[in-house]
Amino acid sequence: MGKQLKVSLIGNPNTGKTSLFNLLTGLNQQVGNYPGITVEKKEGTCRLPGGGKAHILDLPGTYSLNASSADEQLVVESLLRKEQPDFPDLAVVVADVENLKRNLILFTQIKDLKIPAILVINMADQMERRGISLDVELLEKKLNTRVVLMSARKKTGIDELKKQIEDYQQLPVSPCLSVSELDATYFERLQKAFPEEDLYRLWLCVSQDVALKKIDESLLKANEYSERNTPEIKRLQQKETIARYLYINRFLNNAYQVDRTKATDWRSVLDRILTHRIGGYAIFFLIMLLMFQAIYNWSSIPMDFIDQSFAHLSEWTNNHLPEGPFTSLLAEGILPGIGGVVIFVPQIAFLFLFISLLEESGYMSRIVFLMDRLMRRFGLSGKSVVPLISGTACAIPAVMATRNIENWKERMITILVTPFITCSARLPVYLIIIALVIPDQTFVGFNLQGLTLMGLYVLGFGMAVLSAFVLDKIIKNKAHTTFVVEMPAYKVPMAKNVLYTVLEKTKSFVLVAGKIILAISIVLWFLASNGYSDDFYQAEEIVRAQPENTMLSEQEMQTAVASYQLQHSYIGIIGHAIEPVIRPLGYDWKIGIALVTSFAAREVFVGTLATIYSVGSEEEETIKERMSSDVNIRTGKKLFDFPTGISLLLFYAFALQCMSTLAIVKKETNSWKWPFIQLVLMSGFAYLVALGAYQVLT
Amino acid sequence: MIDLTISTIQETINSLRPGEKGIIGNFAVEKIPLKLQEMGCLPGNEVQLIQLAPFRDPLFLNINGNNLAIRRETADLIEITKVL
Numbered sequence: 001m002g003k004q005l006k007v008s009l010i011g012n013p014n015t016g017k018t019s020l021f022n023l024l025t026g027l028n029q030q031v032g033n034y035p036g037i038t039v040e041k042k043e044g045t046c047r048l049p050g051g052g053k054a055h056i057l058d059l060p061g062t063y064s065l066n067a068s069s070a071d072e073q074l075v076v077e078s079l080l081r082k083e084q085p086d087f088p089d090l091a092v093v094v095a096d097v098e099n100l101k102r103n104l105i106l107f108t109q110i111k112d113l114k115i116p117a118i119l120v121i122n123m124a125d126q127m128e129r130r131g132i133s134l135d136v137e138l139l140e141k142k143l144n145t146r147v148v149l150m151s152a153r154k155k156t157g158i159d160e161l162k163k164q165i166e167d168y169q170q171l172p173v174s175p176c177l178s179v180s181e182l183d184a185t186y187f188e189r190l191q192k193a194f195p196e197e198d199l200y201r202l203w204l205c206v207s208q209d210v211a212l213k214k215i216d217e218s219l220l221k222a223n224e225y226s227e228r229n230t231p232e233i234k235r236l237q238q239k240e241t242i243a244r245y246l247y248i249n250r251f252l253n254n255a256y257q258v259d260r261t262k263a264t265d266w267r268s269v270l271d272r273i274l275t276h277r278i279g280g281y282a283i284f285f286l287i288m289l290l291m292f293q294a295i296y297n298w299s300s301i302p303m304d305f306i307d308q309s310f311a312h313l314s315e316w317t318n319n320h321l322p323e324g325p326f327t328s329l330l331a332e333g334i335l336p337g338i339g340g341v342v343i344f345v346p347q348i349a350f351l352f353l354f355i356s357l358l359e360e361s362g363y364m365s366r367i368v369f370l371m372d373r374l375m376r377r378f379g380l381s382g383k384s385v386v387p388l389i390s391g392t393a394c395a396i397p398a399v400m401a402t403r404n405i406e407n408w409k410e411r412m413i414t415i416l417v418t419p420f421i422t423c424s425a426r427l428p429v430y431l432i433i434i435a436l437v438i439p440d441q442t443f444v445g446f447n448l449q450g451l452t453l454m455g456l457y458v459l460g461f462g463m464a465v466l467s468a469f470v471l472d473k474i475i476k477n478k479a480h481t482t483f484v485v486e487m488p489a490y491k492v493p494m495a496k497n498v499l500y501t502v503l504e505k506t507k508s509f510v511l512v513a514g515k516i517i518l519a520i521s522i523v524l525w526f527l528a529s530n531g532y533s534d535d536f537y538q539a540e541e542i543v544r545a546q547p548e549n550t551m552l553s554e555q556e557m558q559t560a561v562a563s564y565q566l567q568h569s570y571i572g573i574i575g576h577a578i579e580p581v582i583r584p585l586g587y588d589w590k591i592g593i594a595l596v597t598s599f600a601a602r603e604v605f606v607g608t609l610a611t612i613y614s615v616g617s618e619e620e621e622t623i624k625e626r627m628s629s630d631v632n633i634r635t636g637k638k639l640f641d642f643p644t645g646i647s648l649l650l651f652y653a654f655a656l657q658c659m660s661t662l663a664i665v666k667k668e669t670n671s672w673k674w675p676f677i678q679l680v681l682m683s684g685f686a687y688l689v690a691l692g693a694y695q696v697l698t
Numbered sequence: 699m700i701d702l703t704i705s706t707i708q709e710t711i712n713s714l715r716p717g718e719k720g721i722i723g724n725f726a727v728e729k730i731p732l733k734l735q736e737m738g739c740l741p742g743n744e745v746q747l748i749q750l751a752p753f754r755d756p757l758f759l760n761i762n763g764n765n766l767a768i769r770r771e772t773a774d775l776i777e778i779t780k781v782l
Contacts, residue, residue: 063733063736063737064732064733064736066732066733066736068731068732068733099763099764101738101762101763102736102737102738102762102763102764105736209732231727231728234727234728234732235727237727237732237735238727238732238735238740241732241735241736241740242740242741245738245740267765268748271748271749271758272749275749275751275752275758277751277752280752281752365767368767369751369756369758369767370751370752372751372755372756372767372769373751373752373753373754373755373756374753376769382756406731406733482731482733483756483767483768483769483772484731484733484734484737484766484767484768484772485756485766485767485768486737486764486765486766487758487765487766487767488765489765
């Protein structure tokens with residue numbers, strides 16, 4: 001790759017940093033993960049006017065270099081050492097014109113690290129409307145830097161910024177503040193302990209609230225130099241913040257003026273409506289309704305299309321490729337596996353479309369504001385609302401969305417209860433079982449089946465809230481509340497940003513969930529198409545030799561053979577083995593197999609039953625017919641009768657049957673403890689409830 | 699010198715009514731998140747209560763020109779002097 005100029009974009013949240021990133025890199029960007037953690041890493045390249053190229057890294061938004069979350073920690077770590085792979089040649093600090101003072105705190109910190117820095121002031125087009133006047137020259141002189149005024153929305157100032165990036169070597173690297181002035185004795189002692197190190201860098205390591213990881217040994221020692229959160233450090237941090245504000249105020253009062261009479265105050269008008277104690281909830285409810293409408297109704301069209309396409313593709317593969325294990329793996333393992341992931345893409349895309357619209361517009365903070373008090377009764381935070389809503393599509397993005405909850409306990413509880421929310425993978429299971437056991441009748445004007453489905457959603461949400469309430473009593477709190485939410489100005493969302501977010505999040509969902517579901521599908525295929533006994537390998541001879549089968553047509557014979565073979569495959573053996581455990585719940589070995597495979601992902605339930613009932617296609621009607629006519633050998637009654645159906649619905653409502661969720665919880669909590677607890681508690685509870693329901697109903 | 703302020707009830711951000719302003723006084727540094735201080739919640743700065751959420755919590759404030767929301771329990775820790 002050669003020596004490419006490395007530029008990091010740094011800035012407060014809500015400054016338009018991502019818009020600037022999108023403008024600089026266009027589609028020349030990739031989103032990956034930082035190794036080991038799920039913080040997104042956005043990188044791209046930008047062509048400079050002189051013909052060179054710059055590598056642009058979009059660091060997570062942060063208010064300062066004092067990290068309180070995983071995202072912020074990463075920013076600090078990347079700026080500490082020249083040897084770090086993400087250490088920038090140049091920092092572009094993005095500020096928005098309205099909150100310039102606060103934004104400059106971060107800028108002075110970057111300058112103190114002696115990293116060349118350009119200050120970009122975004123939303124410059126808003127200045128006049130908000131009555132702001134700015135003396136750029138004075139600002140440049142006082143901050144010892146170059147200042148670029150731009151508007152990501154109007155796309156102005158970009159060329160100027162690119163030119164400045166090219167000339168970065170002419171930037172002065174003098175610091176703004178000398179920390180030793182805050183407390184001479186303390187800093188003298190610190191410097192003596194680490195004589196080789198730069199003092200501000202040392203102080204950053206010493207004062208972090210979080211334990212830094214990706215730094216070299218001597219800085220690591222500094223990070224452990226004194227106990228975290230001591231009153232002394234807190235006091236010095238406050239002193240530092242005050243000193244920075246004093247530094248900034250000294251020139252900003254001259255360079256930056258606001259004429260309030262010129263400002264039109266839309267924000268306060270909108271806020272009075274959107275956070276009204278009745279109207280606010282009503283509007284929130286309507287927006288949620290619209291969102292669910294989109295996720296469930298609008299996305300059903302592309303989902304049906306995807307479903308059918310993959311079914312056709314499997315069929316085509318089976319018919320056109322030479323018979324053999326490879327074709328079978330492709331048609332019955334890999335293709336349905338990929339199809340099982342792709343089918344959720346429309347829902348995930350709609351979900352993120354809404355979430356990014358809510359976030360871009362500034363409304364999301366108002367939801368947090370509106371819901372915090374209510375959620376706190378259950379040990380959750382206003383910030384738990386977004387993950388819980390996301391959970392109705394899929395628990396994976398939901399767990400990832402908990403990252404901005406600063407309070408450890410509230411974040412843990414949110415992660416732990418999110419899988420109770422009815423995710424879209426439960427939907428196909430619910431639909432088929434409801435169709436089997438709930439009569440298609442109306443009850444006081446409502447369809448019974450529809451009511452049951454709604455009941456299951458309410459049950460999931462209720463269970464999440466209830467278990468949060470219980471967990472709140474059990475889990476010990478680690479820290480004070482640190483709830484601080486910025487209430488940004490309302491903005492019209494930028495189409496480009498929304499589009500990029502949707503693309504990016506959908507892609508990362510497909511990659512995370514996709515890998516696991518695909519792998520499990522292949523394992524399942526192997527287990528279902530292999531066995532060790534004669535019963536498996538000589539299935540055809542055995543079935544043909546059975547006297548009651550002589551009357552069967554060739555088609556029926558094939559079906560009977562396949563079914564017999566599956567019974568004696570590895571997976572059939574597993575199903576039989578667990579039957580004693582699940583018999584009290586009203587299930588037989590066939591449902592047992594579907595339960596086992598569901599632990600990969602719930603939606604596999606329907607596909608597995610389709611295989612077991614040897615239905616060639618996954619067409620629902622035919623599976624349903626076969627299922628409804630199946631008889632439980634032990635009871636002599638229908639297998640899928642009312643008690644078994646209800647027991648199954650409850651089991652699926654409560655059990656944690658999703659490998660991908662476990663994997664993401666492990667990643668986000670950084671330990672196997674939490675996913676393990678979650679798995680045991682949820683599945684154990686599901687078992688007991690299903691057991692109780694079946695025993696009571698029969 | 700006898701400190702008379704002890705007998706009077708110290709006002710905190712919680713004593714503000716919507717629209718009212720105050721000047722931030724003392725607070726226990728270790729109990730207030732640094733992030734809040736970095737957003738301008740520092741002794742001597744102005745704070746205005748813009749709006750209360752339903753159930754009167756959290757509080758929507760303008761501190762030093764920044765719009766942000768904090769919980770009542772945090773607001774209760776930050777002393778102010780009301781500005782009329």
